Amino acid sequence: MKCLPKKIGIIGTGHLAGFLVEGMVKSGADCEFTLSPRGAQTAASLTEKFGAKIGTDNQSVIDVSDLIIIAVLPDIAKNVLEGLKFTNSQVVLSTMAGVSHATMSELVSPASTACTMMPGLSNSLGIGPSILYPNNPVAESFLKALGPVHTFTDWNSYQTASVFGGFSGNTFIFMKQIIDWFISQGLDDITAKNLIAETLRGNAEALLQSPLSVDELISTVATPGGITARGAISLKNDGADKAWHDALNAISQKIKSTQ
Ligand SMILES: NC(=O)c1ccc[n+]([C@@H]2O[C@H](COP(=O)([O-])OP(=O)(O)OC[C@H]3O[C@@H](n4cnc5c(N)ncnc54)[C@H](OP(=O)(O)O)[C@@H]3O)[C@@H](O)[C@H]2O)c1
Structure with a gap:
């Protein structure tokens, strides 16, 4: 896991965020999570159980993170991400079903972007498969801690697999x-x-x-x-x-x- 950054942020502290934090902590990976404050109950529980930090707002999560996972519902992705500032040294990993890589790249520019889909629950046990588009060593090393990873080089096949x-x-x-x-x-x-x-x-x-x-x-x-x-x-x-x-x-x- 040599590409895994220590500082990981999650925008969208819901069910999936809980599975990801639990899976990473169980994997023994050396990383620290900062969570967005919405979904306050889940965020508080992840702080108590796994020592995750909670940002004051979405931008503050991004500002302290090298890898940022976007886990809000797909239909609010644009509203949530528009106006947030990213840097070209950051990697953004979208977990949102159907939100295209092209749309994500535009929304989080100049950060590099990858998209993933996973079952969620089994990732918290370290045995959930993930798919990834396109190849991104940082995103891949994060997902590998949670189960096997299948990387796709074309968007159409990735979309089919995401079913x-x-x-x-x-x-x-x-x-x-x-x-x-x-x-x-x-x-x-x-x-x-x-x-x-x-x-x-x-x-x-x-x-x-x-x-x-x-x-x-x-x-x-x-x-x-x-x-x-x-x-x-x-x-x-x-x-x-x-x-x-x-x-x-x-x-x-x-x-x-x-x-
Ligand atoms: N659940 C899974 O196993 C799973 C697996 C693969 C992929 N996914 C994908 O992951 C995404 C999240 O799914 P989920 O099941 O975790 O949904 P969820 O439990 O509804 O969580 C979504 C979270 O987003 C928060 N939120 C709403 N508006 C926000 C804003 N403006 N800024 C920051 N956070 C905001 C919500 O907070 P409030 O509660 O305060 O509204 C909620 O905590 C979806 O796109 C889904 O396709 C989920």
């Missing part, structure tokens, strides 16, 4: 639906939650470690005429594959409509 941010949150909704079914059939809450989470963690690890393609893996677990095949037929008949396809298209359209 995974919405997909990530939807997997929690998916897991809740499955957990609730087991509970409705009489399993206790903890067993249902652990069984589903452990199954998905194990399968994800198998996918990451196996040399086989996804189709080959499926053929090893789906015994012809067995229970996986029975479930797959029901899912197909009820349009589950189309529903996921449509959801990913909807997330993609929302990202592309922000700019």
Whole structure:
């Protein structure tokens, strides 16, 4: 992590800011956070738990930071950033879904700019993947402390990949639906939650470690005429594959409509 600056500022002290500060502190990285004062309750809690400082206003956060993370909601990005002053030695990392690199570069000039997307919660555990556009050693070393990093050299591919941010949150909704079914059939809450989470963690690890393609893996677990095949037929008949396809298209359209 030799490119990681010590002084990191965050504009937008909400849920994501909390995950980032927690993940960095747990990683043992030698850095100090200064947070913007809005989201006062979260800021106070991050000060108490992790020793983060709180700026008097957004400009004061920028003035003491070498890496500045922008984590406000995408539709207020312009209003928040217009009028703030950056220097050419600073790096600004935008976490805002859909706000384009071109727009960010204009808003924070002369600082250098990069854009990222991440799941958030798993980054607080140091295992959340991030995507990054374009390559930026400072931003990359920050994200690497929070999980694996995938760097993109063209904006269109980055935008497509950023759909995974919405997909990530939807997997929690998916897991809740499955957990609730087991509970409705009489399993206790903890067993249902652990069984589903452990199954998905194990399968994800198998996918990451196996040399086989996804189709080959499926053929090893789906015994012809067995229970996986029975479930797959029901899912197909009820349009589950189309529903996921449509959801990913909807997330993609929302990202592309922000700019
Ligand atoms: N949550 C995630 O896991 C996640 C993951 C990836 C990317 N993101 C991206 O991260 C961004 C933030 O998401 P979030 O979930 O953290 O949202 P959030 O919890 O609503 O946090 C946004 C924060 O921005 C603050 N804010 C509002 N106006 C401001 C201003 N003028 N100056 C400074 N701060 C201001 C809000 O303060 P008040 O409460 O006082 O209004 C709030 O604390 C979004 O663009 C989202 O796309 C989030």
